[in-house]
Amino acid sequence: MNFTRWSARLPGTQRRAAARDDRSSVPSARAEYPRPETGPRQRDGGTSRVTPGDDSGVTENRGPAPEDLSTRDILGQLPALVALVHGPDHRIAYVNDAYTAAFGPRPTGATAAEAMPELTELSLLPLMDQVLRSGTPRTVKSRKVRSGNSYTVTCTPVHRGTDGWKQSRSGRGNRNRSRVSDGGVLVYAADVTDHAEAAERLRASERRHRETAVTLQRSLLPQELEQPDDLRIAATYQPGGTDAAVGGDWYDVITLGAGRTALVIGDVMGRGVRAAAVMGQLRTAVRAYARLDLPPHEVLQLLDGLAAEIDASQIATCAYAVHDPNEGQLVYASAGHLPILVCDEDGTVHRAEDPTGPPLGTGGWIHTSGTIALPPGSTAVLYTDGLVERRSEDIDEGVAALERALSGAKGSPQVVCDRLIRSLGVTAEHDDDVAVLVVQHPARTGADAELFHNASLDLLGGTEAAPRARAFATGVLTSWRFPAELCDLGVLAAGELVANSLQHGTPPMRLGLRRTDRRLIIEVTDGDDHLPRRRRADPADEAGRGISIVATIASSWGSRRTPGGGKAVWCEFVLPK
Numbered sequence: 311m312n313f314t315r316w317s318a319r320l321p322g323t324q325r326r327a328a329a330r331d332d333r334s335s336v337p338s339a340r341a342e343y344p345r346p347e348t349g350p351r352q353r354d355g356g357t358s359r360v361t362p363g364d365d366s367g368v369t370e371n372r373g374p375a376p377e378d379l380s381t382r383d384i385l386g387q388l389p390a391l392v393a394l395v396h397g398p399d400h401r402i403a404y405v406n407d408a409y410t411a412a413f414g415p416r417p418t419g420a421t422a423a424e425a426m427p428e429l430t431e432l433s434l435l436p437l438m439d440q441v442l443r444s445g446t447p448r449t450v451k452s453r454k455v456r457s458g459n460s461y462t463v464t465c466t467p468v469h470r471g472t473d474g475w476k477q478s479r480s481g482r483g484n485r486n487r488s489r490v491s492d493g494g495v496l497v498y499a500a501d502v503t504d505h506a507e508a509a510e511r512l513r514a515s516e517r518r519h520r521e522t523a524v525t526l527q528r529s530l531l532p533q534e535l536e537q538p539d540d541l542r543i544a545a546t547y548q549p550g551g552t553d554a555a556v557g558g559d560w561y562d563v564i565t566l567g568a569g570r571t572a573l574v575i576g577d578v579m580g581r582g583v584r585a586a587a588v589m590g591q592l593r594t595a596v597r598a599y600a601r602l603d604l605p606p607h608e609v610l611q612l613l614d615g616l617a618a619e620i621d622a623s624q625i626a627t628c629a630y631a632v633h634d635p636n637e638g639q640l641v642y643a644s645a646g647h648l649p650i651l652v653c654d655e656d657g658t659v660h661r662a663e664d665p666t667g668p669p670l671g672t673g674g675w676i677h678t679s680g681t682i683a684l685p686p687g688s689t690a691v692l693y694t695d696g697l698v699e700r701r702s703e704d705i706d707e708g709v710a711a712l713e714r715a716l717s718g719a720k721g722s723p724q725v726v727c728d729r730l731i732r733s734l735g736v737t738a739e740h741d742d743d744v745a746v747l748v749v750q751h752p753a754r755t756g757a758d759a760e761l762f763h764n765a766s767l768d769l770l771g772g773t774e775a776a777p778r779a780r781a782f783a784t785g786v787l788t789s790w791r792f793p794a795e796l797c798d799l800g801v802l803a804a805g806e807l808v809a810n811s812l813q814h815g816t817p818p819m820r821l822g823l824r825r826t827d828r829r830l831i832i833e834v835t836d837g838d839d840h841l842p843r844r845r846r847a848d849p850a851d852e853a854g855r856g857i858s859i860v861a862t863i864a865s866s867w868g869s870r871r872t873p874g875g876g877k878a879v880w881c882e883f884v885l886p887k
Contacts, residue, residue, distance in 0.1 A: 391461070395422050396470065396494035400438055402426070403494065431455045432463060438495045441465045452506045460506035461499040468494045523583045524549050530590035536563045538571040539826035540635040542750040544723030546731060549743045550696070558585035558626065559694045559745035560593050564600045567868045568831050568880040569635045569824060572600045575692040575747050576628035576647070579669070588624045592617060592670070596630070603870035606630045606643035607677040610667070614645065617671035626670045629692055633684060636764070636824070640690060643679045645670045648695060648709065651716055655687030655753065659713040687753035689726060691716055696742035697734050708734070723748040761827040763790060769819035771812065779808040779821050786823050792830070796883060799863050800830055803881050806856040807834040810842060810879065829865070833880035841869045841877055
């Protein structure tokens with residue numbers, strides 16, 4: 311086969327050849343006025359140069375000039391793999407030496423589908439059909455063959471002229487789509503095996519890093535949520551997709567005693583293992599501060615200073631709320647976090663509107679607490695920005711979409727969690743991690759309602775207060791049909807707490823009794839804000855044993871300061887099953 315006819319000539323080769331022919335037909339000025347030969351001189355098909363002043367006649371051979379090289383010579387010396395096919399069935403016209411070294415010799419005139427199985431492995435045959443029809447080059451990156459090598463392949467359309475093959479222009483190819491028999495495809499494959507292997511090693515390292523961060527993140531989250539007597543709670547954490555690094559989202563549920571529950575959600579502004587580690591430290595600190603039973607804004611105030619000490623470059627947002635069943639509301643504080651949403655039983659959604667402080671770690675801000683009602687039958691949602699934030703819209707639009715989804719969400723807390731995730735379009739490939747905490751305050755009726763009771767007695771002080779409190783406790787506990795042993799322990803604890811309040815507290819005083827389906831709670835409040843502590847009384851002491859007695863007979867006990875001034879001292883007894 312005539313290679314001049316079937317070979318692929320580089321663009322411009324014919325133009326340069328024509329220019330040389332034109333120059334050869336013009337008389338040279340040097341022919342009339344001979345000058346000493348000091349420039350290049352053709353010798354044996356190469357370019358030679360005579361050094362001026364050198365009488366030895368020795369010339370320096372620089373090889374052939376570029377315009378004197380044929381396309382076959384150029385393509386044959388390329389390290390890349392080159393093949394030329396023609397016609398609708400892609401018959402082989404030429405393969406260079408590198409192609410032959412990689413895949414072996416290929417018979418000229420055979421179809422690519424029969425004689426070039428590597429093109430099938432690279433999925434190039436359909437692409438070559440498309441290139442031949444459209445006249446537009448196409449490139450595929452990092453395709454692997456059975457030998458394990460990876461290639462980036464460019465398929466360029468060429469057309470057959472009177473003097474050989476030339477690169478097609480896209481417009482010309484479009485005009486000649488019906489004449490695919492006159493066209494061909496130049497296949498240029500560069501071996502990118504080293505690059506592909508390096509990229510795969512990098513991806514594997516990123517996957518290991520991500521898996522480590524996800525494992526750390528999940529291990530630092532609660533493995534099992536605490537379930538208070540008065541609330542039903544579920545939470546969901548979903549890391550971002552494979553292209554998104556794991557963030558520092560977290561949530562927590564902390565039982566504070568006396569039926570009160572702390573709800574926490576936060577987000578460390580960062581990615582990877584470092585963000586997860588900072589998140590773990592903040593979560594641990596929140597649990598420690600919560601045990602002090604401080605108001606929400608004081609917890610965030612302490613957390614703000616700690617966040618700056620952990621890492622000043624890591625800023626975090628956090629919302630901390632406390633539910634008290636006796637008040638029917640959430641008392642909360644927020645450090646730069648998104649607002650809590652509460653959906654009433656009728657579907658009306660309320661947003662916590664009280665102003666929030668700056669994120670944790672910024673310092674210099676006095677946080678305050680706000681309140682939002684949580685009546686029976688309502689559902690509260692705490693969430694991170696990954697649930698509602700989208701790059702294409704304002705975050706307020708995302709919060710409004712969450713409100714609409716929450717308004718129609720019914721079922722258990724876990725069902726509500728899952729529905730909110732789906733409604734907001736969060737998938738496994740989401741670009742940010744998401745944490746959602748759903749809290750339901752169920753409306754109890756019938757037999758369930760009989761398991762929850764409250765009773766209280768205002769104490770006026772004086773010597774008759776303690777006997778009156780014991781009598782009240784005896785009557786109430788008996789009416790609640792507790793076992794005799796539990797009634798006796800409850801009356802003893804109530805008497806000791808009231809006696810302690812009478813001795814160390816100030817009016818007004820109140821004794822509160824509360825039962826749930828799992829425990830008995832006894833609480834005494836007064837107007838003094840000095841918290842009692844358990845201590846060892848000497849044998850000769852006539853007082854100082856009341857709190858020790860309560861701590862011994864009760865399942866747990868504690869104290870806290872009340873918002874309006876004063877304190878509350880409480881104890882709990884777990885009901886027999």
